[in-house]
Structure formats: structure tokens, C-alpha cells
Amino acid sequence: MSTAIVETARAARLASVSLQSVTAEQKNEALLKIKQVLSERREEIFKANEEDKKIAEELVKQGKLSSSLFKRLDVCQGDKFDTILSGVSDIAELPDPTKKVTLATKLDEGLDLYRITVPVGVLLTIFEARPEVVVNISCLALKSGNAVILKGGKEATHTNAALARVIQDALASLPFKDIPKEAVQIVETREDINALLDLDRYIDLVVPRGSNSLVKFIQNNTRIPVLGHADGICSVYIDKDADIEKAKKIVVDSKTNYTAACNSAETLLVNEALLQNGEFSKVAKVLLDAGVTLKCEENVLNFIKSVSDISDDDKQKKLQPAVEEDFYTEFLDLIMAVKTVSNVDDAVVHINEHGSKHTDAIVTEDEKTADYFMTRVDAAGCYWNASTRFADGFRYGFGAEVGVSTNKTHARGPVGLEGLVIYKYKLFGHGQGAGDYGSGKKQYKHETIDPSNYII
Structure with missing residues (x-):
């Protein structure tokens, strides 16, 4: 396995840990900086997209690329790029999905249990065409406190690379360092993906967006949980x-x-x-x-x-x-x-x-x-x-979507911010042991308490 790919995954893991302590205000500042830099470097992105479209036109003529995939490739047409930028603003305006208390229980005096929403960790997103996915998913990941590794289709190589580069430059220019540029990374080859699918120690969730064959391949070749759908029938x-x-x-x-x-x-x-x-x-x-x-x-x-x-x-x-x-x-x-x-x-x-x-x-x-x-x-x-x-995350009010899931797991349908968080239990005690409770000993109270008591 390539050392570079392992380092990519390890850097994403370290970035995800750093993101845990980022405030909602800092996340929004990062998103608005991304929007600003994307707008400033629009011509650079358009130039890369024109290069991809020129190559893709030949592939369509040769029957090697479908017309539907070609349509998804263009980010220059009409107001599509402005819509992408608006999507970044929409995500920034959404509530932070992390650090929410979904359960608060007093097990006993001085022994309080809370269930808190937290980021999934490191996302690996694999998609075909649709270069706007680079922006959508990067911003959704950052807003929900996740790091992300992106792999787009080869038909959009230049556009995807340009968008990822701009996003990384925006993150690097932030006045604080808790959102490192490694929070958003992009890989380019099929071999890179095969290697990443083996790195379940670093990657927490795979989100494929593409053909039935792509999704099935990923589902059959990784131990990492897969969130997505194979068909849209x-x-x-x-x-x-x-x-x-x-x-x-x-x-x-x-x-x-x-x-x-x-x-x-x-x-x-x-x-x-x-x-x-x-x-x-x-x-x-x-x-x-x-x-x-x-x-x-x-x-x-x-x-x-x-x-x-x-x-x-x-x-x-x-x-x-x-x-x-x-x-x-x-x-x-x-x-x-x-x-x-x-x-x-x-x-x-x-x-x-x-x-x-x-x-x-x-x-x-x-x-x-x-x-x-x-x-x-x-x-x-x-x-x-x-x-x-x-059936679309933007239309549902999610700002954008990381994909559509037909799974019956923690997220289903268009997956927005709420689908990119999981939860953990936090227990606050004062030296208690499990052996203190049982027949003839102390009994649990199991009383619902005010979630606002959670102060960390």
C-alpha cells in the first residue's frame, strides 16, 4: 500500500480530532472564507472545467461517456456556479448539528448520563462527474465537524482538483489553526480508492455517489460502513x-x-x-x-x-x-x-x-x-x-446533501448535516463503581434531568 495514501488517511484522522474542539462560529467563518475564495478564483475554476469538458466531448463522441454524465460535468452553464456559492451560505446558516444533548438521565445522585451528538470522524466520498459535489460535501463535512477525503470521476479531474485546491487555500488562510487544510483532501486514482477502502482504522464512513456498479464495488470491497444507494429507480x-x-x-x-x-x-x-x-x-x-x-x-x-x-x-x-x-x-x-x-x-x-x-x-x-x-x-x-x-437535500432545507441513502441505518433519504453526526455517551460521576449497586445495595434512580445541566 502506498505510503502517501496512508499519510493522507492519517492526516485526515488528525484533522478530524482537531475539528472536535472547533466552535460553531469558527466553522461558519471557515465556510464564508471558502465562499469568498471560490468567488475570487472563479476564472481559475472555469478554466479547469473547460479543459475537462473539452476532453469529455470527445469521449461522448466515441461512446465512452454518457450524455447524462456530460451534463453533470458543467459548472459554468447559466447560474450554476452562483448556485454552488449560495449553497455554501445556506450551509453556514444552518444550526450546528454537534454538541446537542439527546438524552439526559440521572442514574443516581452525582452520577449523570448524557447522550451528545458528535461528528462521525473521517468521511471518504467517491462520486462521478458533478464537480459541485466537492464544494457541497466539503462544506457539509466541515459544518458537522468531519474531515473528508474526496475522489471524483476522471472526467472531472481538473475541475475537482481546482475546487479542492481553492478550499484548502481558504482553510490555510484562516486566523485559527483548528481547521487544518488536511480536513479536505482529494485523491485521483482508482488505486488510491482501493487502498483507502482497507484503512478502516482511519476512515469511519464511505459515501459513494454514482453508478450501481460503483456502489456495489465499494460495498463488496470494504469493512468500512457504506452510506448510499445503488440505483434511483x-x-x-x-x-x-x-x-x-x-x-x-x-x-x-x-x-x-x-x-x-x-x-x-x-x-x-x-x-x-x-x-x-x-x-x-x-x-x-x-x-x-x-x-x-x-x-x-x-x-x-x-x-x-x-x-x-x-x-x-x-x-x-x-x-x-x-x-x-x-x-x-x-x-x-x-x-x-x-x-x-x-x-x-x-x-x-x-x-x-x-x-x-x-x-x-x-x-x-x-x-x-x-x-x-x-x-x-x-x-x-x-x-x-x-x-x-x-428528493434533494437542498430542497429539503439541508443547504446541500452528501448523498442519498436507501440504507436503514442512522441516515436515510437525502443526507444533510444530521446524517453526518453520530452520538456518544458521557457519564459524570464522583468516584462511583458498578459494584456499589445491586441487590441489598444502592439502586439506580433513572430520572430524566434538564439537558441544560450539561455544561461541557
């Missing part, structure tokens, strides 16, 4: 009691707002009653008009072909027969798998079998049906009459 179910105008808007937004995102809907389930009364034709038409290719089961395919309002051109070019594998597929494109179900129970069964436990939505005006769906669908997010695209 999100579904929208249109119930027989749906408001069709709502359904049209929700389905189109869920599919087309940003097709490359993991919260984009890939499957559309339709109550068969909507084919019988013809109402589904309105939903099918707006999807086709939006450029979506529909991979349909035979009855849906035949129904859409019979709709006079849909052009023959769309019927020929944008309709395809579905196969079972389509309902297990994350397309990340203007493609959607469509099938009918008899009722909400069938929709729940389908989603729990085929979905990825990410985010699923129901469109209905029936409250009981909505409650049944949202209670029984086993996903990190269940929505009623709302687009799946809302």
Missing part, C-alpha cells in the same frame, strides 16, 4: 381517483426536470380504470410531447396507439414494447417504463419488488389511498401529489 403511480391535470404536471416534472438525476422517475404505474375511461391519453400525450419515449406493456401500447390526439410520428418513434428488465432499469434519459395495475395494492407490490427504495409518488385525491401507499411503500421518500424531483 423511482416510480409514479396514477390512481383511479387522480386529478389528471395534477398527474400531467407531476409525471412530466418527475421525468423531464432533470433526467440525469437519481430522483428522476423511471417507471409510471397507471390504474387500469384510467385506460377504460380514456383519461390516461392526456398523460401519455404530454409525456410524448415532452420528448419522452414510453416503453409500455402491451395493453398500454395498444391504448396509446388508438388515441387520435397523438401524432402518428410520435406513435412510431416514441412508443416501444416493454420487457420485464425495463422495470428494473434506471434510464437516466427521456425514457419511461409504463404498465397498468389494478389498484393501489398492486402498485405497492410492484414498487417494493422492482424499486430501489429511493423515492416514489402517488397521484390521487383519495386520502386513505394515499396513506396506504405512503405507509406500505418501502422507500426513503414517499410523496403524495408531488414530483419525485423534490
Whole structure:
């Protein structure tokens, strides 16, 4: 194993220890300094991003890079960079998630137990494209008192390196030294990752953001806990009691707002009653008009072909027969798998079998049906009459997100600051021993006490 990689991990561990004593005010000062320096060195970052995009364009032409990954690469387009900067400010304004008392119990006179939120320690984050992740995760890590080691995709090597360099320079310029620049580090090669995945003595949590194969590889090759999701197979179910105008808007937004995102809907389930009364034709038409290719089961395919309002051109070019594998597929494109179900129970069964436990939505005006769906669908997010695209840490008010977790561990769904802290128990005594308590001896009180009594 490379000595340099071990030193990287060890430096991150030492930085994480130093971060334990940093105040909330110092964390916010560090974040605002990062925002300032990022803004001042915008052109340097854009130049690096243009270099990555130039290389990526050739890879797309050669079929070696998907168009969806290319879209995620660009930080120069529109107001994207300003949005990244705003995200830093948003994180700074959030409450510090550490040093919160979540349990306070008097075991006996002079023997008080507290449960306190603390940073996880050292995060290893592995992601593909999306160079803004460097900023988002670095700031979330620092705000929650964690050190972070970043590994981005090779398609964004220059941009990732530039962003990490700027962040480290910002930290190095702070007037206090409890947040060393080693609190944010970046590595570049697959070999580096393989080595880091063995360093469970230094690294506390791995957060992968990328393809199914990336996540599965990490899960299968480390003893370090992994927080993340392999797929984003999100579904929208249109119930027989749906408001069709709502359904049209929700389905189109869920599919087309940003097709490359993991919260984009890939499957559309339709109550068969909507084919019988013809109402589904309105939903099918707006999807086709939006450029979506529909991979349909035979009855849906035949129904859409019979709709006079849909052009023959769309019927020929944008309709395809579905196969079972389509309902297990994350397309990340203007493609959607469509099938009918008899009722909400069938929709729940389908989603729990085929979905990825990410985010699923129901469109209905029936409250009981909505409650049944949202209670029984086993996903990190269940929505009623709302687009799946809302599954995002920024939209949830987290400032940003470190990723989306479909795990059933300490964090689930979009993971913000609260997902980057764990807790420890602190016991304050006056010389007591466990042997002082028991039959015929002292008894525990187990009384709830005022959390504000905790003063350290």
C-alpha cells in the first residue's frame, strides 16, 4: 500500500480530532472564507472545467461517456456556479448539528448520563462527474465537524482538483489553526480508492455517489460502513381517483426536470380504470410531447396507439414494447417504463419488488389511498401529489446533501448535516463503581434531568 495514501488517511484522522474542539462560529467563518475564495478564483475554476469538458466531448463522441454524465460535468452553464456559492451560505446558516444533548438521565445522585451528538470522524466520498459535489460535501463535512477525503470521476479531474485546491487555500488562510487544510483532501486514482477502502482504522464512513456498479464495488470491497444507494429507480403511480391535470404536471416534472438525476422517475404505474375511461391519453400525450419515449406493456401500447390526439410520428418513434428488465432499469434519459395495475395494492407490490427504495409518488385525491401507499411503500421518500424531483437535500432545507441513502441505518433519504453526526455517551460521576449497586445495595434512580445541566 502506498505510503502517501496512508499519510493522507492519517492526516485526515488528525484533522478530524482537531475539528472536535472547533466552535460553531469558527466553522461558519471557515465556510464564508471558502465562499469568498471560490468567488475570487472563479476564472481559475472555469478554466479547469473547460479543459475537462473539452476532453469529455470527445469521449461522448466515441461512446465512452454518457450524455447524462456530460451534463453533470458543467459548472459554468447559466447560474450554476452562483448556485454552488449560495449553497455554501445556506450551509453556514444552518444550526450546528454537534454538541446537542439527546438524552439526559440521572442514574443516581452525582452520577449523570448524557447522550451528545458528535461528528462521525473521517468521511471518504467517491462520486462521478458533478464537480459541485466537492464544494457541497466539503462544506457539509466541515459544518458537522468531519474531515473528508474526496475522489471524483476522471472526467472531472481538473475541475475537482481546482475546487479542492481553492478550499484548502481558504482553510490555510484562516486566523485559527483548528481547521487544518488536511480536513479536505482529494485523491485521483482508482488505486488510491482501493487502498483507502482497507484503512478502516482511519476512515469511519464511505459515501459513494454514482453508478450501481460503483456502489456495489465499494460495498463488496470494504469493512468500512457504506452510506448510499445503488440505483434511483423511482416510480409514479396514477390512481383511479387522480386529478389528471395534477398527474400531467407531476409525471412530466418527475421525468423531464432533470433526467440525469437519481430522483428522476423511471417507471409510471397507471390504474387500469384510467385506460377504460380514456383519461390516461392526456398523460401519455404530454409525456410524448415532452420528448419522452414510453416503453409500455402491451395493453398500454395498444391504448396509446388508438388515441387520435397523438401524432402518428410520435406513435412510431416514441412508443416501444416493454420487457420485464425495463422495470428494473434506471434510464437516466427521456425514457419511461409504463404498465397498468389494478389498484393501489398492486402498485405497492410492484414498487417494493422492482424499486430501489429511493423515492416514489402517488397521484390521487383519495386520502386513505394515499396513506396506504405512503405507509406500505418501502422507500426513503414517499410523496403524495408531488414530483419525485423534490428528493434533494437542498430542497429539503439541508443547504446541500452528501448523498442519498436507501440504507436503514442512522441516515436515510437525502443526507444533510444530521446524517453526518453520530452520538456518544458521557457519564459524570464522583468516584462511583458498578459494584456499589445491586441487590441489598444502592439502586439506580433513572430520572430524566434538564439537558441544560450539561455544561461541557
